Amino acid sequence: MSDIARLCGVSTSTVSRALAGSPLIQEATREMIIEIADANGYVINPLARGLRLQRTNTIGVVFPLGAITAQLISDPFFQQMLGHMVDEISLRGYQILISKVAPPKPGWLRELIKAHRTDGMVVIGQSDQHAALNDAGQVYRPLVVWGAHLPDQQYCVVGLDNEAGGRLATEHLISIGRRRIAFLGDASPPEIHQRHQGYLAACRAAGLEVNARLDMPAAFSPQQAEAAAERLLAASPDVDAIFAASDVIALSALQVLRRAGRRVPEDVAVVGFDDAEVASHSNPPLTTVRQDLAHGAKLMVDQLFRRLDGESTDGVTLPPQLVIRQSTVAR
């Protein structure tokens, strides 16, 4: 900037004000300065600017990956969410700084905040970090989290009503006459825990027995999910329906069932969760609980920017929607 100032025969403060469009600078001077700056390919240094202004025009998108998930790529959910976030945030002229926190160490979120590299943060998924989020949420306002609504939470959450989703899926399976309904998924992240609660509630309401043999922990990666599905079939050969905690898990279950010679949906009906792109193209197409990630991402970013403006926001609970396809109801 001092080079430009020298070229223009003015001081850096004048250049700075001219580029910022300050009314203190005469129109003719401004035009001259802008022209010379452009001609010399001058670009303002965002680091220095951020340091001075304490504003970076950047939003952080954080993926806390606890014990549950090893890699980001493992699930299309993360990929899609990230894609939507990039779209929504760049629409508002902000930059995006991604942090993958794996595994989270104590204080990770406070450190991320205190680094002051971003004006606000979006956290995708609570993982097992509810305490850290509560801790930060009380003092740091521009924070929005995607995940489950928890009773004692001190931070702004946008997320699906996962319990209702679990109930919806399970009631659908019950309504088509299934009685031995298995749950396939690891219920330790809060979102999945709530889906599981919904499953249990629906089973109890219908007077169905739920036992440990029907309740099979399964991680999100296809390989581990297949292994879990095989364990399930071995433990409960008479299972007549599977409610999987995600579409990826459901697709793995479909593969295992096909290899085992079970027909879907005649012998075993399968329901997934997410309505990822794959769900509609699978064979058979997958009945699933749809979460509208594009809308969710939009809401999160909306709320975040309202918080940046000093408003306070309460989060949103989105209604789940059951999408019925041929994995539960044959044509």
Added chain:
Amino acid sequence: MSDIARLCGVSTSTVSRALAGSPLIQEATREMIIEIADANGYVINPLARGLRLQRTNTIGVVFPLGAITAQLISDPFFQQMLGHMVDEISLRGYQILISKVAPPKPGWLRELIKAHRTDGMVVIGQSDQHAALNDAGQVYRPLVVWGAHLPDQQYCVVGLDNEAGGRLATEHLISIGRRRIAFLGDASPPEIHQRHQGYLAACRAAGLEVNARLDMPAAFSPQQAEAAAERLLAASPDVDAIFAASDVIALSALQVLRRAGRRVPEDVAVVGFDDAEVASHSNPPLTTVRQDLAHGAKLMVDQLFRRLDGESTDGVTLPPQLVIRQSTVAR
């Protein structure tokens, strides 16, 4: 930092050196300083640090979206690439700054570089920005681009041999007896152009006629791709094979063919490109040209870091691999 210095009864320079692990600082002093810094939740400010060091520990991932693509989310290719990039870069302890450049204005890349927010950059896809890349690549070293290898290029490219991929796909269709093979895709981005060249070469080698009715521009979004597939069927009802420029386009074609009552592969065989997750789960599963994005991403990041170390790298051309599934060969 000056607070910590005051608390410790030393100067900021001592604190800085202690935290950086400089041998100039006595062990006892260092331990005392680190302890006090931790106890007070002190976190170094990366903006100030970056400003001083002219290093940000950040890699930029840039998506230039030219006239071709409207949204980032439209194609799983971008989502997957982004996911892999995040994985590979964070593995090396660097942060990731995403820029979606849509549409690219003249000088966008030089501006991005001159902003000095990142130590290096990865550009995903050339779009229609070959000139801008050439312009920047000559002066800016830490730049790696995913895309097609072009004759006069001055920048480091990692990418698939798209022409070979196009040839492979087309030869496969020819080998199963197809004669009226359509190309579905917009050949203006270099990658797709090369796939199209491979298609033309294979057709010519087999003595097949290629006419405009078999050559149908199709954008990457499912809606537009479906419309294109419908136009194709209308223009050339006797088509017996479709080579689609991406899996998303191929899946749209499958939908349209099903609605039109054509059997796949008996009436019309379909080949896609990418081997996205959806390809293996579709109905019927899609024959496609696989690009190993995980490997590609790893190579790109490898080369970028070697360039950061002052080495110069030449880019890599990856071999395509045909994955044959039931959309071309019935079981």
Added chain:
DNA sequence: TACCCTCTTGCAAACGATTGTAAAAGCGTC
């Protein structure tokens, strides 16, 4: 000419780190 007023511009102090160089401290030796 002296004075005041308005309009522009420049000076210099931040923002929060790093680092070359100078100074201080500690210690052994003559």
Added chain:
DNA sequence: GACGCTTTTACAATCGTTTGCAAGAGGGTA
């Protein structure tokens, strides 16, 4: 005690901006 040597610490400049405040320029009026 003076000197020199090594070890440890502090001073101050620097990275590239922004901005409160002071000062200069120009013009009108008494």
